[in-house]
Amino acid sequence: MARQRQGRLLGALLLLLFLLLGYPAVLVVEELQHHLGRPVLPVWVFGTWGLIILAAALILEQPRERR
Amino acid sequence: MGKRVLVVDDEPNIVMSLEFLMKRAGFEVQVARNGREALAALEGAPPDLLLLDVMMPELDGYEVCERIRQRPEWNATKIIMLTARGRDAERQRGLALGADRYVTKPFSTRELVEQAKQLLGVA
Amino acid sequence: MLPAGLVLLLSLAYLVGLFAIASWGDRRAEAGRSLIANPLVYTLSLAVYCTAWTFYGSVGLAGTGGLAFLPVYLGPTLVCLLFPLLLHKMVHTAKAYGITSIADFLAARFGKSAALAGLVTIVAAIAVLPYIALQLKAVSASIAVATGLSAEVGAPGLGIDTALLVAILMAAFAVLFGTRHIDAAEHHPGMVLAVAFESTVKLLTFLIAGTIIVYGLFDGFGDIFARALDAELGHLLDVSGPGFSHADWLLLTLLSAAAFLVLPRQFQVAVIENVDPDHIRRASWLMPLYLLLINLFVLPVAIAGVLLSGRPDDMTVLILAERTGLDWLVMLVFLGGLSAATAMIIVESVALATMISNDLVIPVLLRWPALGFAQRPDLSGVVLLVRRAGIVVLLLLGYGFYRLVGTGYGLVGIGLIAFCGVAQFVPPILAALYVRDANLTGAMIGLAGGFLVWLYTLVLPAMIPPDSALLTAGPFGIGLLRPQALLGLELLNPVSHALVWSWTVNLGGLLLGSLLATQSDLERVQALQFVDVYQRAGVTRPWHGEARVEDLRALLARFLGKRRADAALALDARQRGRTAAGNASADAALVQLAERQLARAIGTASARVMVASVVRGEVVGPQEVMEILDEASQIMEYSRRLEQKSRELEAATAELRQANERLRQLDHMKDEFIATVSHELRTPLTSIRSFSEILRDVPDLAEDERAQFLDVLVKESERLTRLINDILDVSKIEAGKMDWHLSRFDLDAVIEDAIAATAGLFRERGIVIERRLAGGLPEIEADRDRLQQVVINLLSNAAKFVPEKGGRVIVTSGVEDGVVTFAIADNGPGIPAQYLQTIFERFHQVGDTLTSKPKGTGLGLTICRHIVEHFGGRIWAESPPGQGAVFRFVLPVATPLARAAE
The missing domain is CATH 1.20.1730.10 (Sodium/glucose cotransporter)
Structure with a gap:
């Protein structure tokens, strides 16, 4: 049960990664960067990446019964 | 000086009988037809005894009893609860809320008068 | 530096x-x-x-x-x-x-x-x-x-x-x-x-x-x-x-x-x-x-x-x-x-x-x-x-x-x-793990195809000058075959381009091969072992071969060395609690162990060839495949059934819980009902007993008081009788034991009878009653007495609530859309909106604000509803603000079919 839930959460995270760090999100942030003249894209990419790792850590380190 | 009794019930015929019985026992009688009227009557001059029906519209007997016992100046007032619901849990609840007696309807008129006299310390 | x-x-x-x-x-x-x-x-x-x-x-x-x-x-x-x-x-x-x-x-x-x-x-x-x-x-x-x-x-x-x-x-x-x-x-x-x-x-x-x-x-x-x-x-x-x-x-x-x-x-x-x-x-x-x-x-x-x-x-x-x-x-x-x-x-x-x-x-x-x-x-x-x-x-x-x-x-x-080259392993790996029907032909064609496309689209261009004719014009001048813009795909950078085409060919080959060719028996066995690995690892395969322990020992020794071969066999013997005698014939588990040990040294494919050389008759045949397939389907069937069982169990548990909850509710309702009935019975009894005792104990009662008390006694006795009748009616109806006497009649006639029966009450209180009957209504089919009871009930209800002076009640009948309608309106205080539904429930009046009025049994409207609904009708109350209360019911017109059946 817990494994299934974990699998679903990780799947959702995977989709999120695709969504936030793929086209078109990256294109939008890139345009924003051109517009603002500030380094928004590197912060966005690394920030999102870090948050997804954090979420994965939270999901995977949940205490669960040992098999 | 005559003791004062407040009869609280929503059944006119029962009020009529209680009023008759208490007057005959030598008490001064006042009548209230529901809980709210009863509390209003107490505000004036608290009676020595309350004959309190449980199942009434507005405020029921339990609530009236509880409110009376929350007011220290009304502590001297004795309460006899009258109810047509005779289950033990209800009796316990009435006594826990501070009623002095708990009488199930229909009651014996002699016993009721006896208990009232006892509570009021009248021989 | x-x-x-x-x-x-x-x-x-x-x-x-x-x-x-x-x-x-x-x-x-x-x-x-x-x-x-x-x-x-x-x-x-x-x-x-x-x-x-x-x-x-x-x-x-x-x-x-x-x-x-x-x-x-x-x-x-x-x-x-x-x-x-x-x-x-x-x-x-x-x-x-x-x-x-x-x-x-x-x-x-x-x-x-x-x-x-x-x-x-x-x-x-x-x-x-x-x-x-x-x-x-x-x-x-x-x-x-x-x-x-x-x-x-x-x-x-x-x-x-x-x-x-x-x-x-x-x-x-x-x-x-x-x-x-x-x-x-x-x-x-x-x-x-x-x-x-x-x-x-x-x-x-x-x-x-x-x-x-x-x-x-x-x-x-x-x-x-x-x-x-x-x-x-x-x-x-x-x-x-x-x-x-x-x-x-x-x-x-x-x-x-x-x-x-x-x-x-x-x-x-x-x-x-x-x-x-x-x-x-x-x-x-x-x-x-x-x-x-x-x-x-x-x-x-x-x-x-x-x-x-x-x-x-x-x-x-x-x-x-x-x-x-x-x-x-x-x-x-x-x-x-x-x-x-x-x-x-x-x-x-x-x-x-x-x-x-x-x-x-x-x-x-x-x-x-x-x-x-x-x-x-x-x-x-x-x-x-x-x-x-x-x-x-x-x-x-x-x-x-x-x-x-x-x-x-x-x-x-x-x-x-390099990445793009090894990426060709991904389609077969995923197929190996998750697709039981993927087969060797597909894997070979896909891998070889993807590999060739990779060589052509990515490796070749890296080896020749970027301005060579092959890259700019395509082989033999065919532009569609340019290695870095295959079939005109020019949007991507060379690596992405190579990836798209090599994976397309790879997947296509895998799919095509798997669809066209059939799996060999051994392949089907292995496919099951991989795809269902969590269920199957450690399951001993059935086998029909024959081999001597000594031959296997020798085989292992040749590749692993004598010491490690002996150690492996001894460990196995110890684990299974028996000695590996030299001439004894090996069982399936031992042969499998040997093959696996060998595989670790020289790979699965070679190990299989080597083991086959010392084992006689161990051919993977249709029979073995069938057994394994059978076993697999049994395992799956078993787990499927297990799952279904647990689902059923869950459902049953939920149902039980629901039933239990319902029972508890019913129990509570029954309790409430009994308590309420008891209360309703005790109330008139209390008056009766009190006044009886007073009459007994007070001989010197004034004449007017005695008359008043006796009057109370009579009224309360009547109330008690009514109450008991109503309770009996309700429980009979609710238990479905009421005797209904069906007949066809005109509703207007019933209304007239009911008004006549209650005329005394209305006259006594000076209430004006107005009839607005349609006349010539179609007949309805019901129990006439019971329906009259309904109308009487509603009439006395109205009489109870109209003001003491200027009381006014209007009774209407009519017909519309296959139903006969009835309405009775009064000019009383009306009914608060929140009670319009609940007044039809048993003893609803207990605890409501209308009780300063003369008491009914609290069952009248419940009985009315039961009767009307029994004959396929509907009863409800309306109370437009400031206009008193209206009670209405409709009953279906008797059908011609029913008439024919009569």
Whole structure:
């Protein structure tokens, strides 16, 4: 049960990664960067990446019964 | 000086009988037809005894009893609860809320008068 | 600049240190206190993914393409999120069947096919060779930068070709720590520990160098980014640029995800060297974290390089380290790069050498009768020798590649070519794990097709001049066949382009082959064993062969050596509690054990051939397949039924809980009902008893009082009787035991009768009653007396609530839409909206505000509702504000059909 839930959460995270760090999100942030003249894209990419790792850590380190 | 009794019930015929019985026992009688009227009557001059029906519209007997016992100046007032619901849990609840007696309807008129006299310390 | 001698000395010292660590790791593991049995070391060993490409090449690429270097690390992050499912299954499978490499894995799944194993090995070797060359190139370039000497052979300086020296040293290391035992499935704890150490070194050195460059040479990230924007280098902060689109971003992410899974060295550390599948869980997020950290400084350092030296360069980190003037930092960076390169070379060459020996050389040797190889008594030495030779040859080939073609390309470019080559393993691997019907033909066609497309679209263009006619005009002038714009696909960069086409052909081949060809019997067995590995590992296969224990022992001894063969058989005997007598015939489990032991040494395909040579009659036939299929379907059927049972159980539990809840509610309702009935009965009884006692006990009662009390007695007795009648009616109706007397009648007549019956009551209270009857209503069919009871009830109800003076009641009847309607309106106080529904419930009046009025039984309206509904009608109340109450009911007109039936 817990494994299934974990699998679903990780799947959702995977989709999120695709969504936030793929086209078109990256294109939008890139345009924003051109517009603002500030380094928004590197912060966005690394920030999102870090948050997804954090979420994965939270999901995977949940205490669960040992098999 | 005559003791004062407040009869609280929503059944006119029962009020009529209680009023008759208490007057005959030598008490001064006042009548209230529901809980709210009863509390209003107490505000004036608290009676020595309350004959309190449980199942009434507005405020029921339990609530009236509880409110009376929350007011220290009304502590001297004795309460006899009258109810047509005779289950033990209800009796316990009435006594826990501070009623002095708990009488199930229909009651014996002699016993009721006896208990009232006892509570009021009248021989 | 550092003195060349110092660089050489420190490099050697570092490598010696690495030897020491590896050797320590091996000794500790042999002593049973392994240092690698924890998720952190496992993660660090996975970081062998980060090679000199990462350490040097990313910075070089970022100097021209900006953030375009990142997909190579986002891809692994992506695939890591799948690790708890995907890698776990791969590890579990590899352990269950003694898999030695990715070639072995695929071959075993597709019917223990030697041909597939060979093909995978060839693809892997060709794809990875440039990758090894890349490492050698990076190391010699870094030595050149660090010492200021040229890396060219024959140039003045070290007097030795540094790349060759590195290749030889690496080969020695790999031979020593990668081929100590013949059993390839056994772990190499020393090697893994050394790799983990190297991963730590490269990460720390890069972080240190990055911090010093960004905060020493500049004022931090913000400063560098701001200067980049000032210097018109804004494109370095972008993802897209010339030759790199957002589609490329996505495709390179996918490509890297694929490579992270199937590169031979990744398969080696992630699957073969895994000591505990549970480590995968933590590695799944630690690994992405490692990748994020090692990339943190790549972009700022690359920009810093362009700002300071004016051009991007693969060696930017080293060049900038020299700019700081700190010699120790230069040395540190150099060692970091060296560790990144050596870790890759060692693991990759060990993994590939195992594949080359098990899946290419040994099968050929065994199948070539002229060599007499198959008859030699002890082959373990030969196997080891082949493997060691494989390592040396690989590194020399890598060196050769570097010398011949390698110098013209950037590090990342070479690496991506390799990625795309090994990515061809992804479709068959996924099919192997999850698609039972994928077959050998499909895997072979797909892999070969994808490989050829890769060669044509990516490798070939890299080998010829970029302006050659083949690239610009296409072969024979056919533009649609241009290698970098196949079928006119020109939007993508060359790597993405190659990936799209090679995967398309690969998948297409796999699909087509699997649809057209049928699986052999052995393949079907293996497919089941892989796809359902969690249910099936450890299940003994049925078998019908015959073999002697002694023959198996001899076979094992030839490849593993006598000592290890005896040990394996003895262990098995002990575990199963019996002695392995020499002449006894072996059972299925023992044969399987022998095959698995052998597979660990020489690969699945060869092991199968060897075991078959000593076993008679063990043919995998339709019968065996049927048994296994049967077993599989039984297992699945069983688990399906189990699931269904548990679902049913859950449903039943829920139903029970619901029923229980309903019962509790009913119980409570019954309790309430009884309490209410008791209350309703006791109330008139109380009056009756009190006044009876008063009449008895008070002889001197005044005459008017006596009359009044007697009147009360009569009224309360009547009330009691009514109440009892009503209660009986309600319970009869609700229990369905009421006797209904059906007849046809006119509603108006019933209304007239009811009004006549209550006329006394109305007259007494001076209430005006107005009739608005329709006349000539269609007949209805019901119990006339009961319906009259309803109307009387409603009339007396109205009489009760109208004001004492000026009371007024209007009774209406009519017909519409097949129903006869009735309404009675009064000018009383009306009914609060919240009670319009509830007044029809039993004893509703108890506790409501209307009780100052004369009491009814509290059951009248309930009875009315029951009666009306029994005859298919509906009753309800309305109370427009300030206009009193209206009670209405409708009853269906009697049907002609019913009339005919009469």
